[in-house]
Amino acid sequence: MSELQNKDWQLEQERVHSVAGEIDKTINKLKKNTGSVSSDVLELRKTFWEDVTVNLDEPDDVIETAASIKQQAELLSERERTHKQLDQKLNTLERLKYSPYFGRIDFLEEGEKTVDRVYLGIASFMDQQDENFLVYDWRAPISSLYYDYSPGPAQYQTPEGFIQGEMQLKRQFIIKAAKIKGMFDTGVTIGDEMLQEVLGNNASTQMKSIVATIQREQNAIIRNEKNNLLIVQGVAGSGKTSAALQRVAFLLYRYRGTITSENIMLFSPNPLFNSYVATVLPELGEENMQQTTFQEFLYQRIGKNFTVEDPFNQMEYLLNEENDPDYQTRLNGIRYKASLDFKKMIDQYSIELSTKGLIFRDLKFRGDPLISKRDIHQYFYSLDRNISIPNRMLLVKEWLLRELKRAMKRERSRSWVEEELQFLEKEDYMEAFKQLQQKQKFSDDTFDDFDREQRLLAEMVVKQKFRPLFSIVKQLKFIDMPNIYLQLFNRVQEGACGLPADWNEIYRLTEKRFADMVMSYEDTAPYVYLQDLLEGRKSSTAIRHIFIDEAQDYSPFQFAFIRRLFPYSKMTLLGDFNQAIFSGVTEAETVLNQIVAAGEDTAAFNLTKTYRSTKEIVEYTKALIPGGDQIEPFNRKGNKPVVTFVNKNTLINAIIEKLNDLQEAGHRTIAIICRTSEESKQAYEALNKEVSLHLIEKGTIIYEKGTNVVPSYLAKGIEFDAVILYDLSQYNRESERKLFYTVCTRAMHELHMMATNGISPLMEKIPKETYMIENKR
Ligand SMILES: Nc1ncnc2c1ncn2[C@@H]1O[C@H](COP(=O)(O)OP(=O)(O)OP(=O)(O)O)[C@@H](O)[C@H]1O
Numbered sequence: 001m002s003e004l005q006n007k008d009w010q011l012e013q014e015r016v017h018s019v020a021g022e023i024d025k026t027i028n029k030l031k032k033n034t035g036s037v038s039s040d041v042l043e044l045r046k047t048f049w050e051d052v053t054v055n056l057d058e059p060d061d062v063i064e065t066a067a068s069i070k071q072q073a074e075l076l077s078e079r080e081r082t083h084k085q086l087d088q089k090l091n092t093l094e095r096l097k098y099s100p101y102f103g104r105i106d107f108l109e110e111g112e113k114t115v116d117r118v119y120l121g122i123a124s125f126m127d128q129q130d131e132n133f134l135v136y137d138w139r140a141p142i143s144s145l146y147y148d149y150s151p152g153p154a155q156y157q158t159p160e161g162f163i164q165g166e167m168q169l170k171r172q173f174i175i176k177a178a179k180i181k182g183m184f185d186t187g188v189t190i191g192d193e194m195l196q197e198v199l200g201n202n203a204s205t206q207m208k209s210i211v212a213t214i215q216r217e218q219n220a221i222i223r224n225e226k227n228n229l230l231i232v233q234g235v236a237g238s239g240k241t242s243a244a245l246q247r248v249a250f251l252l253y254r255y256r257g258t259i260t261s262e263n264i265m266l267f268s269p270n271p272l273f274n275s276y277v278a279t280v281l282p283e284l285g286e287e288n289m290q291q292t293t294f295q296e297f298l299y300q301r302i303g304k305n306f307t308v309e310d311p312f313n314q315m316e317y318l319l320n321e322e323n324d325p326d327y328q329t330r331l332n333g334i335r336y337k338a339s340l341d342f343k344k345m346i347d348q349y350s351i352e353l354s355t356k357g358l359i360f361r362d363l364k365f366r367g368d369p370l371i372s373k374r375d376i377h378q379y380f381y382s383l384d385r386n387i388s389i390p391n392r393m394l395l396v397k398e399w400l401l402r403e404l405k406r407a408m409k410r411e412r413s414r415s416w417v418e419e420e421l422q423f424l425e426k427e428d429y430m431e432a433f434k435q436l437q438q439k440q441k442f443s444d445d446t447f448d449d450f451d452r453e454q455r456l457l458a459e460m461v462v463k464q465k466f467r468p469l470f471s472i473v474k475q476l477k478f479i480d481m482p483n484i485y486l487q488l489f490n491r492v493q494e495g496a497c498g499l500p501a502d503w504n505e506i507y508r509l510t511e512k513r514f515a516d517m518v519m520s521y522e523d524t525a526p527y528v529y530l531q532d533l534l535e536g537r538k539s540s541t542a543i544r545h546i547f548i549d550e551a552q553d554y555s556p557f558q559f560a561f562i563r564r565l566f567p568y569s570k571m572t573l574l575g576d577f578n579q580a581i582f583s584g585v586t587e588a589e590t591v592l593n594q595i596v597a598a599g600e601d602t603a604a605f606n607l608t609k610t611y612r613s614t615k616e617i618v619e620y621t622k623a624l625i626p627g628g629d630q631i632e633p634f635n636r637k638g639n640k641p642v643v644t645f646v647n648k649n650t651l652i653n654a655i656i657e658k659l660n661d662l663q664e665a666g667h668r669t670i671a672i673i674c675r676t677s678e679e680s681k682q683a684y685e686a687l688n689k690e691v692s693l694h695l696i697e698k699g700t701i702i703y704e705k706g707t708n709v710v711p712s713y714l715a716k717g718i719e720f721d722a723v724i725l726y727d728l729s730q731y732n733r734e735s736e737r738k739l740f741y742t743v744c745t746r747a748m749h750e751l752h753m754m755a756t757n758g759i760s761p762l763m764e765k766i767p768k769e770t771y772m773i774e775n776k777r
Pocket residue numbers: 195198199208210213214215218234235236237238239240241242243576579611612716717718719745
């Protein structure tokens with residue numbers, strides 16, 4: 001280090017100390033505040049009832065009591081909110097104290113004489129007089145200079161317009177416990193050294209924020225405010241998920257006051273992924289957005305009577321059941337049911353249903369139809385056809401509720417009621433007695449009282465028996481959805497586009513599964529879509545931004561469906577067609593290559609640089625996919641991938657040997673990736689006797705440090721220090737190329753592949769010099 005650099009370092013270190021000191025002062029002040037708020041909260045909770053005047057004697061008193069409770073509850077919740085905010089602020093300050101900032105830029109604004117020195121951190125921090133920013137939030141308008149430019153002419157956008165000027169210095173810091181551990185002045189690309197430092201670390205079981213090293217092309221995605229729909233195609237490891245999460249943080253900052261974490265929703269591939277990304281936003285001092293998986297979202301809408309298949313079962317079927325006589329039909333069905341043609345067919349069908357064809361269910365009472373499906377049908381189609389189907393359904397619902405009430409009255413005097421009365425429990429009598437007392441219906445005449453009690457009990461019995469019927473009607477379950485859906489396949493398909501030749505077979509298969517009360521994954525979205533067209537669904541207005549990660553796994557149909565549910569949301573789709581493992585097998589369209597965005601205000605991004613894996617691993621994996629030569633690895637050195645020839649007897653020992661080597665080399669997260677869940681279980685059983693490891697299944701929520709055995713499709717989106725592919729020879733169908741690519745790209749530092757039956761034909765085009773071969777047969 002030169003003397004000048006040494007001096008700079010010293011000056012910067014002094015500043016770090018002084019800023020950390022200021023942060024400490026603020027922390028202490030805040031702690032005092034938090035203390036008093038937290039004792040307020042405790043006190044309020046303790047004395048809640050003391051300060052409420054409870055009097056239930058007269059109706060007026062009851063109203064007053066309710067108002068008094070409400071007031072007290074509001075006071076408590078306001079204090080609790082303040083407490084939570086202070087707590088969050090304290091947390092952020094503690095993080096800032098540990099590492100106040102990661103970057104500095106010196107910017108001379110056009111027409112100004114003094115240079116602005118801007119230090120960037122995870123949150124803004126001002127001096128004690130609240131006059132000067134000691135740290136700028138990385139999301140502030142001026143901070144974008146850091147991500148977008150190298151020293152030289154530069155500009156940034158503010159709500160008032162562009163500010164031009166010259167960036168004179170760009171400096172990066174690695175600060176830990178208020179000590180500068182690294183300091184780099186950067187040139188053209190930001191943070192090569194810093195990226196080396198960050199990417200060279202061990203993989204973690206939880207994703208980390210990347211704010212210190214966001215790249216320019218990622219920044220464009222993170223800060224986009226112009227477009228309603230962002231489509232990001234990015235190669236494996238290009239930072240799509242990272243960009244999505246930092247974008248959430250950006251939006252929460254930029255639209256503070258109008259948008260909260262409640263208004264943002266992330267669709268993610270599985271529950272494990274949800275927990276994998278769950279710490280990024282809290283690390284940045286923000287609350288997590290809403291998270292769901294698409295299947296979870298759909299399941300709430302499908303009756304509990306169905307066993308609903310999830311995408312993982314579907315994947316297992318596709319990978320394991322090639323010899324099933326129905327395999328090809330199922331595949332064709334999956335492909336068509338994913339398409340917009342199928343959606344059009346459903347739209348057309350729903351128009352027809354407006355005039356004929358709806359199917360209803362009998363409303364049965366004590367085994368007999370009380371209101372027959374024919375009556376419901378007749379009533380429905382007697383209504384004005386200009387009224388939409390959902391609105392007519394509401395009218396039918398109201399009519400049915402009226403009819404049920406009428407029927408209830410009729411039933412009270414039926415003989416079955418009297419019979420039931422004899423079997424009532426003592427508690428039922430007590431209840432009737434209590435009710436009569438409350439209604440003050442007792443008279444002096446005990447004979448009358450007996451009569452009244454009997455009548456009330458009869459009412460109670462009938463009401464109870466009718467309850468399920470009321471609930472059926474209220475939930476519109478008098479509509480026979482499964483049969484309406486099946487009828488769709490069995491009608492004349494006039495002008496239907498792209499109908500598969502084996503349509504009748506597809507119908508037969510769908511019907512067969514429905515008869516067993518099983519709904520295949522490919523039917524879930526179309527089924528719920530049709531249901532929504534008939535029942536109506538209030539689109540969600542609370543969600544303002546939707547993020548869909550792993551978007552390549554969504555069909556055009558599914559995307560159109562989501563779009564319809566959230567008409568007021570902006571959307572960010574992130575995916576990689578080379579990782580379309582589901583449609584890789586089925587050859588169905590995915591939303592990424594058939595974007596349904598006509599007329600939308602759309603921006604498309606293409607990320608080709610990859611950060612996860614070493615250069616050697618990328619050189620190997622990029623040769624696996626068409627167009628892979630465009631993938632640009634980050635220059636981080638490592639070992640070449642290794643293919644180990646084994647036979648069935650030596651496989652487990654070879655893996656154990658690898659595990660030992662990798663652990664010795666300091667790798668903390670190692671995945672043994674198997675093709676299917678069955679294979680994972682076998683591998684786990686065999687290895688578990690010898691080494692300590694965990695098995696990841698579809699319900700697994702958290703992945704743990706150490707060695708994990710994981711089925712291919714559950715490894716999506718996450719990463720490991722080292723990956724051992726359980727058996728590379730099994731990936732031999734062309735349709736599994738994307739799956740093979742996806743699993744190999746999970747490795748950060750080391751990729752090892754066992755081969756029980758020679759090299760996979762999918763590796764044919766991979767240059768021999770990109771990997772090494774070992775023999776353990
Ligand atoms: N700008 C960056 N600075 C530091 N690390 C980065 C950056 N961009 C990406 N990374 C790292 O690269 C790895 C891959 O990122 P991420 O998981 O977001 O990529 P992805 O495109 O979603 O990958 P995949 O499609 O393979 O799931 C992560 O470890 C992430 O922290």
